[in-house]
Amino acid sequence: MDISVIIPVYNAAAYLHQCLSSIVRSFVDVEILCINDGSTDKSLAIMRAAATHDERITVIDKPNEGYGATLNKGIAEAHGKYIAILEPDDYLEGDMFSSLFGLAEREGFPDVVKSAYQSIGNANDDQGAHCGYWKRIKPPNQPFCIEDAPLLLRYHPSIWSAIYRRDFLVENGIRFKEVPGAGWVDNPFLMETLLKAKSISYTDNSFYRYRDEREGSSSSSLGDFRIPLDRWNEMTDTVEQLNIQNATILGIQAYRAFYYLKEAHRATNFDEKGWLDEAKRIMRRLKPEIIAQSPFVSPRDRALYKQLTGAHLKNPSNIPYYNMVVREAFWKVRQNGIGFLIKSMSRRNEANRKQRS
DSSP: OOEEEEEEESSOHHHHHHHHHTSOOOSSOEEEEEEEESOSSSHHHHHHHHHHHOTTEEEEEEOOOOHHHHHHHHHHHOOSSEEEEOOTTOEESSOHHHHHHHHHHHTTOOSEEEEEEEEOTTOSSSOOEEOTTTTTOOOSSSSBOGGGOGGGGTSOOOTTSEEEEHHHHHHTTOOOOOOSSOTTTHHHHHHHHHHHOSOEEEEEEEEEEEOTTOTTOSGGGOSOTHHHHHHHHHHHHHHHHTTOOOHHHHHHHHHHHHHHHHHHHTSTTOOHHHHHHHHHHHHHTSOHHHHHHOTTSOHHHHHHHHHHHOOOOSSOOSHHHHHHHHHHHHHHHHHHOHHHHHHHHHHHHHHHHHHHO
């Protein structure tokens, strides 16, 4: 078996037909593991009906345990040389798995084969916005290590726009955190796979269509403010265990700390004292020299760091941050046009306004 495609399904009936039918038949030997995580809609019936017409599909039904436990079940049941993840409310445009497996063959079967993707909102067409790292990953060689392309860590985890060598996951003990619901468990999985991989190959081909406005996915619906903070601490555990010293990677992880603290503010059970205690704990794990110089840390975040830690920052500079902002704006326009940039800024301002209110 070349690739095991794991589809973790929970109440995804509205999108499941499109998802399953988007996995085209090709020369790659694929098994499709549809794992029903206690759905209460028609998802299980849709999967079983699809399995009668497609011998590649295996349906596994189990009680609701959450996203992480469901994916771990899939990895345990998989027979493929590589593991792929496909969200049931997303879909593929083109033969993603043949392309990625072909790249894996040409590059000597690296630990991870990563691709770009497109975000499509909640639309049903294939015209989407390119992801933040599209056309920006230019390592000196293929395959490479994450230090040669740290921008893969900068944006949405997008763990589904890749295939992972199964033996690599098993040998490194890489599993998803098993917590209720989705629980942001894609974040530590991203960090573990890309930091522990000794070989990564990449392509700008964008087969994956990600619905970034799917119902119930907004961080504003976060129930527990500790979820993103727990995931950040788990990601940082990996960074420290591997003794990562790369300044760009550490700066990106610092950026995530401030971003996740802001997201925690929007949780329905937000507790100011609890948040403050967690924020101080997180700030103590950040290196002052990274906060002072990283282009990913804004002046506002730097001020919060100083407020919570009382640390003195040696020669802090805002210039790298503003240079980064300009570069990001340039790339967004180049990738998706000026309209996308304006729309993104409008969304960000609206989110900030709601947060302040």
